[in-house]
Amino acid sequence: MGAIEFREHDERLQAATRKLDGKVAKRRARVCPADATLLSEDGSCGVCGRRLTPPSVDLSTMTPQQRKTAIESGIVPPATEGLSEQEKKQAAFWQRYRAKHPDAQQAKPPKPTLTEKASKFFRTEVTVGPNGERIETQRLVEMSG
Numbered sequence: 427m428g429a430i431e432f433r434e435h436d437e438r439l440q441a442a443t444r445k446l447d448g449k450v451a452k453r454r455a456r457v458c459p460a461d462a463t464l465l466s467e468d469g470s471c472g473v474c475g476r477r478l479t480p481p482s483v484d485l486s487t488m489t490p491q492q493r494k495t496a497i498e499s500g501i502v503p504p505a506t507e508g509l510s511e512q513e514k515k516q517a518a519f520w521q522r523y524r525a526k527h528p529d530a531q532q533a534k535p536p537k538p539t540l541t542e543k544a545s546k547f548f549r550t551e552v553t554v555g556p557n558g559e560r561i562e563t564q565r566l567v568e569m570s571g
């Protein structure tokens with residue numbers, strides 16, 4: 427499983443995802459068909475007491491970003507029609523993740539990669555070679571303190 431890759435991919439889109447979370451929450455708000463009362467978070471109606479299972483998610487009306495956000499919110503069953511193979515895997519992953527971590531707003535951001543860590547210790551020195559070519563040299567930054 428490419429779980430680590432997936433988390434890195436997730437981090438890149440987290441900023442955009444956060445903006446969309448509110449919209450998804452509104453989209454999830456449901457109304458009782460009998461008395462038009464807003465259902466509580468668990469899908470039950472405070473007036474007639476009936477409990478409604480969540481409606482299947484309509485992916486056809488979503489932008490790719492909204493699809494992704496919905497999938498990462500764990501509200502898209504992997505069996506939903508219209509999902510690509512990759513999206514099914516992601517939907518299954520996020521449903522499991524949300525089930526295990528109901529309080530988690532987002533997956534923990536991954537630690538910086540080794541390359542990112544290492545890049546802090548290098549600076550690029552650009553010089554011009556004897557034939558006018560550009561030469562980039564990675565130099566170790568001198569540690570002070």
Ligand SMILES: [Zn+2]
Pocket residue numbers: 458459460461462463471472473474475476
């Ligand atoms: Zn009701």
